[in-house]
Amino acid sequence: MSTEPQARRAAETGASFQPVKSADRTLDVLEALAASVQRPTLGELARRLGIPKSSLHGVLRTLQARGWVRVDETGTRYGLGLRALRVGAAFVETDDAVTLLAPVLDELAARFGETVHLGRLDGAEVVYLAKRESVHPLRLFSAIGRRLPAHATALGKALLAQLDEERLADLLPTPLPRLTSHTLTDLEALRADLAAIRAAGYAVDREENSEGIICVAVAVPAHRVGHPGQREASDAISISLPVSRHSDALQERIAAALLAAVA
Amino acid sequence: MSTEPQARRAAETGASFQPVKSADRTLDVLEALAASVQRPTLGELARRLGIPKSSLHGVLRTLQARGWVRVDETGTRYGLGLRALRVGAAFVETDDAVTLLAPVLDELAARFGETVHLGRLDGAEVVYLAKRESVHPLRLFSAIGRRLPAHATALGKALLAQLDEERLADLLPTPLPRLTSHTLTDLEALRADLAAIRAAGYAVDREENSEGIICVAVAVPAHRVGHPGQREASDAISISLPVSRHSDALQERIAAALLAAVA
DNA sequence: CTATTGTGTTCAGGTACGTGAACGTAGGTC
DNA sequence: GACCTACGTTCACGTACCTGAACACAATAG
Known part of the structure; x- marks a missing residue:
């Protein structure tokens, strides 16, 4: 059952290739944060992306530990971190x-x-x-x-x-x-x-x-x-x-x- | 044995928390590509990051399918893709x-x-x-x-x-x-x-x-x-x-x- | 004060992901 | 030609990740 979303995405895109789930979700999270006008909470993100809270938790903690995501002073709202800036600059430079x-x-x-x-x-x-x-x-x-x-x-x-x-x-x-x-x-x-x-x-x-x-x-x-x-x-x-x-x-x-x- | 790198990283940072491996590696890849002066091949990246080629393969394909990574016309050299630009712009805006x-x-x-x-x-x-x-x-x-x-x-x-x-x-x-x-x-x-x-x-x-x-x-x-x-x-x-x-x-x-x- | 709804967090178990070794291919080098 | 090294790719196996449910806590409402 838990494999369904991946299979569905692969079917939708027509590509017969299985993306790595956590990598895919990492990008989902980053793109969702980039598209958010207001900083969402873990629960909001989980609902929007259709990911279980517990799974999202681990991904967010990982991104946070690396400085790609930061939390509000309340510790409850997530936004993009400073490291997210680097890849964009590098893309333009190269x-x-x-x-x-x-x-x-x-x-x-x-x-x-x-x-x-x-x-x-x-x-x-x-x-x-x-x-x-x-x-x-x-x-x-x-x-x-x-x-x-x-x-x-x-x-x-x-x-x-x-x-x-x-x-x-x-x-x-x-x-x-x-x-x-x-x-x-x-x-x-x-x-x-x-x-x-x-x-x-x-x-x-x-x-x-x-x-x-x-x-x-x-x-x-x-x-x-x-x-x-x-x-x-x-x-x-x-x-x-x-x-x-x-x-x-x-x-x-x-x-x-x-x-x-x-x- | 394959759990060692994660444990090591957790120990180094002092944080007693287990990052999600694929998410962590996704960031490793993006940061390595951002830091590369010349576009690396899959093998070069694998050596530099200490990741098995086969594992990196899946991550790179996933990133590529989402437009975060692109390959050279030769299909052999990897660089950052257009989507990587978005998160940086969003960070600055918010x-x-x-x-x-x-x-x-x-x-x-x-x-x-x-x-x-x-x-x-x-x-x-x-x-x-x-x-x-x-x-x-x-x-x-x-x-x-x-x-x-x-x-x-x-x-x-x-x-x-x-x-x-x-x-x-x-x-x-x-x-x-x-x-x-x-x-x-x-x-x-x-x-x-x-x-x-x-x-x-x-x-x-x-x-x-x-x-x-x-x-x-x-x-x-x-x-x-x-x-x-x-x-x-x-x-x-x-x-x-x-x-x-x-x-x-x-x-x-x-x-x-x-x-x-x-x- | 209790109920409700929202946070984030933890945990055991079943599953799907990562691995190493093998492959196919291309472009060299001798 | 044969060899070599590099590239990306595939696959079965065993492991470590994802899941759902339950938790602790805070804030608000009744």
Whole structure:
């Protein structure tokens, strides 16, 4: 009976391979803690993850002893610990795309003086991998590691535009979550926008994830970041600017600069 | 026989508690991958961690299936995956000190136009938790999550200065690693510096971790970041500037501003 | 004061995980 | 060609982990 959840997961993913239960659960715990807005208690976590309290207890104690999880001063609420920070930093430091595109991002940031991002598609989300700050003081707070729905960002749309209808339908959630009044939540409207992106070669997000922010992005060809065999790009770079500084002429110049940068 | 390593670890840490083996190993793997300069193979990892290849195999497959670990295109070298990034970002977003001190960092960055850091002591290392960029283009590359030996940074010395002789000796490695020609590697010299820091109320690092960079830091009292019961501070804030812009008068002004900011 | 509901914790037992040795394969080296 | 070493992978066995139920304790409600 206790083997059922593992078998079920394996069946769901289609993979005929048995994950190590405790390792799997360790990741479940870490991801659940990362996704929690408020720090949960042991019991809450156990219910949410469908793990017996006693089993979770051992895992949490192990994570706590290693500094990956910490408890509140009350000893009753669990959150991520300091060690969890290290792997993220290490990932960014060793990622090929981040390393190879660093000078490109620097050059774009210096040229336009606006915020520059490097993002990667992960499922239906875009993860920010690198950032160069605008010279203007609009703090976006360490966005590295932050995730946003792909359909609501220029980075995401530039990457989604490469996919065919079928894969797009598989990937995107329904309904498409709305972040601002400008977010494209209608699949047909999004499809039309993606077609326009394919034609133009670059994507634009018009206040679709943050009010007042317009963003221009292009996909980075896979061979450009050391993955010659790969057909589709997984990375994209973007420049964001407030509507107050936006103009069609500037948008054209930015798009041309981005396309030249990834060529 | 196979239970020995766990028993040994428990005995070493003094804790009379049995960690969950697979969970412990999961963290071992993630930390080893984070610490690797080059991506290791399964066999290399197994040797380094003292884990049988076959056991490590299962753990790695599990981590890989969840996107925490990825393999090279050759399928033979393992590195951290995209999901590893999420927990680090989540930690920073939910940390009390980062949240509470954000406006303080903003104000200092705006006032001096130099790089501002928030760091925390973890063992003998300092971890960077937040950063505000200098307006001057000296890219330090997303230092968040990065670690440096505490004795070689202003942040670290500001925090080490609170500890008594005994705890200091327990904490610091011997010999003290050298990062630049200015690093204090002599324990007595470091002790003298820490005494001076206690007297002055703030710490200065004179090119001790990076040539050409001087840094001023003060510890943030624990009650200031929502930990009223705690006697020692674990966090500190700093301002870094290149020697070319340094002067004793500016250093005094920075120190006064930092002390006022944490009061 | 008692009941209830929530914490975290412990423990014996049945089970599913870790192990070591074997395998298949690829890329060298001589 | 044959050998060697490295890679990842598989499998049956025995062990040590996961489980459910019971525990101790605290806080709140009635």
